[in-house]
Amino acid sequence: MKINDYILQAKFPNEEATLKQSAFLVNIRLYKSSEHYRDLINNIIKYLGWYLSSAFEGYERPRGISAAVLGIPLSIIGYKDTWQKNRFYINAKIAAHSDLKNTVRSNCECYQLNQPTQTYRYSTIDLEFYDLNGHKVIQKNIGYAEGSYVIQHELNHCYGKTIVEKDE
Numbered sequence: 172m173k174i175n176d177y178i179l180q181a182k183f184p185n186e187e188a189t190l191k192q193s194a195f196l197v198n199i200r201l202y203k204s205s206e207h208y209r210d211l212i213n214n215i216i217k218y219l220g221w222y223l224s225s226a227f228e229g230y231e232r233p234r235g236i237s238a239a240v241l242g243i244p245l246s247i248i249g250y251k252d253t254w255q256k257n258r259f260y261i262n263a264k265i266a267a268h269s270d271l272k273n274t275v276r277s278n279c280e281c282y283q284l285n286q287p288t289q290t291y292r293y294s295t296i297d298l299e300f301y302d303l304n305g306h307k308v309i310q311k312n313i314g315y316a317e318g319s320y321v322i323q324h325e326l327n328h329c330y331g332k333t334i335v336e337k338d339e
């Protein structure tokens with residue numbers, strides 16, 4: 172399987188323009204009240220799960236994904252936690268973060284840079300999101316081991332921020 176067949180690619184100008192747009196929030200009221208809307212969103216989440224469990228030519232197994240890079244402009248992210256279990260967050264945002272930022276080298280499946288680029292990640296974050304029952308959750312003190320850096324990368328995709336932007 173080729174990753175380019177599934178992930179938006181910045182080398183195509185129209186796709187790069189899409190990558191720089193903010194994703195829409197999932198409407199939680201409708202997620203709770205309409206079984207059809209919920210089915211649609213849950214199918215998108217299944218697609219994210221499929222991606223996280225797949226192997227692509229020339230790539231390590233994915234650790235994180237956002238609906239936005241799959242061409243679905245909604246604020247939904249998924250990642251593998253410490254126990255390799257897939258977790259999904261709807262409308263996630265950073266509620267608080269450590270003062271400390273760490274310099275990291277990062278690459279992105281949309282850019283496929285020859286050399287990873289330098290960027291910054293907060294050491295720990297508190298994340299506010301909706302779970303798959305439409306309940307608001309605040310998860311505190313998520314560190315590197317719990318996937319904090321991956322979450323920050325995927326959240327940036329929801330905001331239309333890319334790794335080639337220097338202030339990420």
Ligand SMILES: [Zn+2]
Nearest residue numbers: 278279280281
């Ligand atoms: Zn990326």
